[in-house]
Amino acid sequence: xxxxxxxxxxxxxxxxxxxxxxxxxxxxxxxxxxxxxxxxxxxxxxxxxxxxxxxxxxxxxxxxxxxxxxxxxxxxxxxxxxxxxxx
Amino acid sequence: xxxxxxxxxxxxxxxxxxxxxxxxxxxxxxxxxxxxxxxxxxxxxxxxxxxxxxxxxxxxxxxxxxxxxxxxxxxxxxxxxxxxxxxxxxxxxxxxxxxxxxxxxxxxxxxxxxxxxxxxxxxxxxxxxxxxxxxxxxxxxxxxxxxxxxxxxxxxxxxxxxxxxxxxxxxxxxxxxxxxxxxxxxxxxxxxxxxxxxxxxxxxxxxxxxxxxxxxxxxxxxxxxxxxxxxxxxxxxxxxxxxxxxxxxxxxxxxxxxxxxxxxxxxxxxxxxxxxxxxxxxxxxxxxxxxxxxxxxxxxxxxxxxxxxxxxxxxxxxxxxxxxxxxxxxxxxxxxxxxxxxxxxxxxxxxxxxxxxxxxxxxxxxxxxxxxxxxxxxxxxxxxxxxxxxxxxxxxxxxxxxxx
Numbered sequence: 001x002x003x004x005x006x007x008x009x010x011x012x013x014x015x016x017x018x019x020x021x022x023x024x025x026x027x028x029x030x031x032x033x034x035x036x037x038x039x040x041x042x043x044x045x046x047x048x049x050x051x052x053x054x055x056x057x058x059x060x061x062x063x064x065x066x067x068x069x070x071x072x073x074x075x076x077x078x079x080x081x082x083x084x085x086x087x
Numbered sequence: 088x089x090x091x092x093x094x095x096x097x098x099x100x101x102x103x104x105x106x107x108x109x110x111x112x113x114x115x116x117x118x119x120x121x122x123x124x125x126x127x128x129x130x131x132x133x134x135x136x137x138x139x140x141x142x143x144x145x146x147x148x149x150x151x152x153x154x155x156x157x158x159x160x161x162x163x164x165x166x167x168x169x170x171x172x173x174x175x176x177x178x179x180x181x182x183x184x185x186x187x188x189x190x191x192x193x194x195x196x197x198x199x200x201x202x203x204x205x206x207x208x209x210x211x212x213x214x215x216x217x218x219x220x221x222x223x224x225x226x227x228x229x230x231x232x233x234x235x236x237x238x239x240x241x242x243x244x245x246x247x248x249x250x251x252x253x254x255x256x257x258x259x260x261x262x263x264x265x266x267x268x269x270x271x272x273x274x275x276x277x278x279x280x281x282x283x284x285x286x287x288x289x290x291x292x293x294x295x296x297x298x299x300x301x302x303x304x305x306x307x308x309x310x311x312x313x314x315x316x317x318x319x320x321x322x323x324x325x326x327x328x329x330x331x332x333x334x335x336x337x338x339x340x341x342x343x344x345x346x347x348x349x350x351x352x353x354x355x356x357x358x359x360x361x362x363x364x365x366x367x368x369x370x371x372x373x374x375x376x377x378x379x380x381x382x383x384x385x386x387x388x389x390x391x392x393x394x395x396x397x398x399x400x401x402x403x404x405x406x407x408x409x410x411x412x413x414x415x416x417x418x419x420x421x422x423x424x425x426x427x428x429x430x431x432x433x434x435x436x437x438x439x440x441x442x443x444x445x446x447x448x449x450x451x452x453x454x455x456x457x458x459x460x461x462x463x464x465x466x467x468x469x470x471x472x473x474x475x476x477x478x479x480x481x482x483x484x485x486x487x488x489x490x491x
Contacts, residue, residue, distance in 0.1 A: 036388070037351055040293050056132060056293055057308065 004050075004077070005070050011045045012066065025067040032066075052076040091264045091339075092490065094176065094332045095320035097169025098430050099162045100417050101137035101313055105169055109317075109417070109427070110434040113442040114463045118416045120299050120311050120446075126283050132290045133297040136281055137313035137418025155219060156232065157197035158279035162316035162423075163229035164236060167273055171237060174320035175332055176271065178237055188269035189234040189243040190260040191318070192252030192276035194422030194477075195285065196245075197224030202282040229277045233318070241269045250382070252276055253425030254475040254483035257319070258341035261485075264321050271326070275318035276426035286312060294386050300419070302383035302412035302444050303390045303458045305451040310384040313418020317426035324491065334490040336436045339470070340369025346480025353389055353476055358382075358396035361482035362472060366400075369486035371470050374404045376486075378441055378471040380432045383412020384419055391453040393474065398456070409466055411459040415445035425475040429485065432473045436489045439467045 005025070012029075013020035016038045023032065029039050043054050043063065050073055055061040062068025098105065101119035102112035112119070119137045128134040144153055144161050156164070171178075178184030200223040207213045222228060227245040234243040242263065246255040253276025260274035289295055289312060296309035327334050342364025346357035366373060382393055398405045413431045420427055431442045440463050447460035473485045 035349075035352075037349075040291070043293070044291060053132075056290075056297070 004073050008070055012042055015042045028065045050077055089265050090324035091261055091321055092324050092327050092337050093319050093335045094327050095170035095174025097166040098317040099165050100315035100427050101139050102417050106430050109430050113413055113431050114440050116443045116445050118445045139315050157200045157223040159197050159277050160229045160232045163191055163277035164232055166316040166318040167233045170318045170320050184238050186241045186270045187239040188241040188260055188263050188272040189230045189239050190256040190274045191230040192246040192256030192422050193226050194249045194252050195280050196226030198280050198282050198285055200224040202284050248481045249477035250421050250424055251475040251477035251481045251483040252422035260321055261338050261341050271322040276423040277316035278421045278423040279314050281314050299446045300385040300415045301446040302385040302415050303454040304447045305449045307385045309386050310419045313420040315420045315423050315427055317430050336433045336490055337488040339488045340365045340486035342484045344482045348480055351478050353392045355392050355396045357482050358476055359399040361484040362400040365484040365486040373401045375470045377468040378435050379408055379410045380428045380473040381410050381412045382474045382476045383414055394454045394456050409441045409459050410456045411444045413442050428473050432471050435468045441466050
């Protein structure tokens, strides 16, 4: 399990109160019966943890499934790292 | 119990700085939604809103007075002056002002003042806050300023119930005039919520649209924030007739309910209960209603739930009712929403014109009523409802009848 996946599983379990063992990459937040208010808190905790801005209903990103969240975060974290830092 | 009528209305909205200008824009189907001009757009995710543009407070208030007034109070005061002038009511006569109520709703209150104080303190490390910060930001400031300016000594207070604040305010004022607790009332709602902090907080909820507000249609993507104020003069039918006032509409009933369920997800049953109570109090049969100004935020959750609630309340008559969301044009002004929408509802009653639901593309099978898409429609309106539903599961519905 990648560290991003690990962190995202932790955040989902903590914010929604569901059993961490139930979370699989293929599940959507809907499958996991996560309410919309919990879902926006999950997105916020992910943003705050990784210091990124998660897309809002951008058709190029899947933020509905756990796998999609992981891929989105990995992509945004990589983009962040590739940015030239101020000298 | 007295019959209660509306004899004056005033408004400052993204569509115009008077009630008449606002109504003209509504019947033309003109939308005031556009790029935000007063905030740094690169700090915002989408950066659209319905702003009250070109409002110059110095045209309305001298500098000494202005220092006491957050934008939320400025908008309310200007709207109140228009309403009172239109009604032709004289509060000084026969001690009427001694028992005239003022109830002005706001969801947030003096948000600009709060934002400015926070910026000084946390952004500039400046510990000195303006000494009038409190009197500007308190949520009751708009009601108090109206009461002070017009010397109204009846019950005066604010109602705070998020997006239902206006309708709760108007309901309180209505019930006071109806029962005789107050002789007349100045009531409505105001909001000036377009600060960076407030808009960012709405963005974080992920309920804002990135394109525009498209209530009830398939392509709707959320709500668009607005701002503004609308204020009305309520009095008894006897007084209005006796002094020969022009009556805009009769306020027949107000229905309120709390879902007592989810803090954000709307309830069909709660909304229907408020509509039923408004009809019952107004002595209106469901088939007397020709128009509903919907809450119609344009969010995925509200619009189907509200549509089902209307169906549940009206049965087969639901298909004969014109339902529109004018938030598609003036945005969602939160605590001022119900008051601005009452301008639209009164316009429909007076002129027999239904303001449209603008920006409508394709129908959504989950929303199956007549939403008057994009173009206003001529239709006589005998009676109408205006719905407001708020976060917290709070519902407040006004029932109006054409002027007697």
